[in-house]
Amino acid sequence: MRKTLLAVALAGMVAFAPVYAQSIHVPKIQYSERVLANGMRVISVPDKTNPTVSVQVWYDVGSKNDPQGRSGFAHLFEHIMFKSTKNMKSEQFDRMTEDVGGMNNASTSDDYTNYFESVPANHLQRLLWAEAERLSNLNVDEANFKSERAVVQEEYRQSVLSNPYGKLFNALSTLSYTTHPYKRSTIGSIEDLDAASVQDVIDFHKTYYRPDNAVLIVAGNFDQKQLDGWVDQYFAWIPKPATAIPRVTVKEPVRTADKRFTVKSPVAPTPGLLIDWLVPPSNHPDMAALDVASSLLSQGESSRLYQRLVYKEQVALEASAGLDGRVDTGLFYLLAILNAGHTPAEAEAMMLDEVKKLATGEITDAELDKVKTQVLTSRLTRMQSAQGKGMMLGSAVIIEGSAARANASLEEYQRVTAADVQRVLKKYILDGKKVTIDYLPEQAATADKKGGAK
Structure with missing residues (x-):
């Protein structure tokens, strides 16, 4: 019986799981x-x-x-x-x-x-x-x-x-x-x-x-x-226009201060919170480490944000981190959807604390290996279908500037170390300026303004 590409690759992951430094062969x-x-x-x-x-x-x-x-x-x-x-x-x-x-x-x-x-x-x-x-x-x-x-x-x-x-x-x-x-x-x-x-x-x-x-x-x-x-x-017969294609040349300036906004909703049952930082374009060498960092924070129920905010403290229904890579400056963000009776300030303190711990504390080999295996498995799964391969190549061409990035990015994930994760978190997050968005149900927002919220 013919083994699929995914089966072969996953077999390799099991064989090398204890020592991730030995590269997994990704076709x-x-x-x-x-x-x-x-x-x-x-x-x-x-x-x-x-x-x-x-x-x-x-x-x-x-x-x-x-x-x-x-x-x-x-x-x-x-x-x-x-x-x-x-x-x-x-x-x-x-x-x-x-x-x-x-x-x-x-x-x-x-x-x-x-x-x-x-x-x-x-x-x-x-x-x-x-x-x-x-x-x-x-x-x-x-x-x-x-x-x-x-x-x-x-x-x-x-x-x-x-x-x-x-x-x-x-x-x-x-x-x-x-x-x-x-x-x-x-x-x-x-x-x-x-x-x-x-x-x-x-x-x-x-x-x-x-x-x-x-x-x-x-x-x-x-x-x-x-x-x-x-x-x-x-x-081939479709003519190429003589005019140039307009391109965006504007660059987002470096943030010089933290900013905070409040957004109100008439339909939200509980508050929410978004915190984000500016990060480099998708083709930057640091993006693989930032992606692994976001996965360490929020990939699965054993992740740090889930364990702290959802399981242990029970302040949030959902807590996650994400990397929004783009052609130009992207975003690294933290998101929380809160349980009733809890405030964005509570979630903010806990999420920032977990980011600091990840950036300055211990990242075990087992934790890093698990997350990197999950990332690679997800990409290998996409490669099983014709559409998945096409999507990876299309995104690589437009977002990162070259089809070759579809293959190169997988190799970059394999090379990410705990030191890489902590270096990029310190550089872009701990030393960066953040935008915080408090999301409040309109009734709660009105009560807060009047000083009557509990």
Whole structure:
């Protein structure tokens, strides 16, 4: 019986678990790259053991590129891309994927917008045609614009206004950045979306949806020569505009002081807390150690924050740490959703204490080995599917600047030591300036202001 890549790798982890310094062999993603004459980058990942194929197109445009006063534009355009084209009806991507047992979806981040499909391998050709079709022949008209704007506005109401902690999560970027356009929320605002026009959308499409701003990734079961022919047939003819692609050049300044904000919610049942620090871009050598640090703090129920805040002290329903890596300056953050009767100040003191202990106290080999094994296992699991491999490569290209980073980052995790973890925590967290967001139910916030809260 054929062993899977994951089974072989995990067997290696068990064999070497007591001494992590001996590197675990992590198989690399095998891929090839080429660039079309119009500037489109093409990455192919053949896998004959897989009966499916994943087609992905990553555009180097995200919410940081939203026009001034038009927050949410990149996300709005993600929705419009599923509407009609010159030769396709609205929602035809659903029929071309779901009706044959596949799937399709898309996402928008601060730095990119990606579209991805997984289907049986014999449907590859028409998906390539369809992706080229919506790149080159999208119908951006008043009807499509208004219908999708309404959808996005309703999504804002559900995910930000109705979600008990939606306003807290939305505040992470908007209050943490002072200068960089990362301070604009990806989902935008209802007011900015109302102010948009169909001409704004047409201009956005012409500016960013072009072959030299796109990365096509095909992973799965295909013949390389046949794939190259189809890519040339459907994408190579699309002209490259003569105008330059606008790029964000603004840099977030170094923080010189701590800041504190209060956000109130009419729907939150209990308080919450967010604390964050600025960290380097995703391709910086320190990011692997920062990621391991966040995992040591919050990966699983045996992690330090869970044990302290949720299990022992029982001040929080949830306590976690995270690393939000981006093309430019990112964030390292702590999050707590509190139990009734407890305050953000209680959680803040405990979380900062645990960070200090991690940065200055003992990190055992067993604790570090466990977390690194979990990180590597998660990435190896993603590598089992064609879509997972494509996602790793797409993120590496856009966020870190090179497809090679998909493989290199795994090796960097293996090399992280306890000393590395403590060095980066001292440098960026203990010696850094933080933004703290107290999240209060409106009734509690009002009572606090009047001095009547207990």
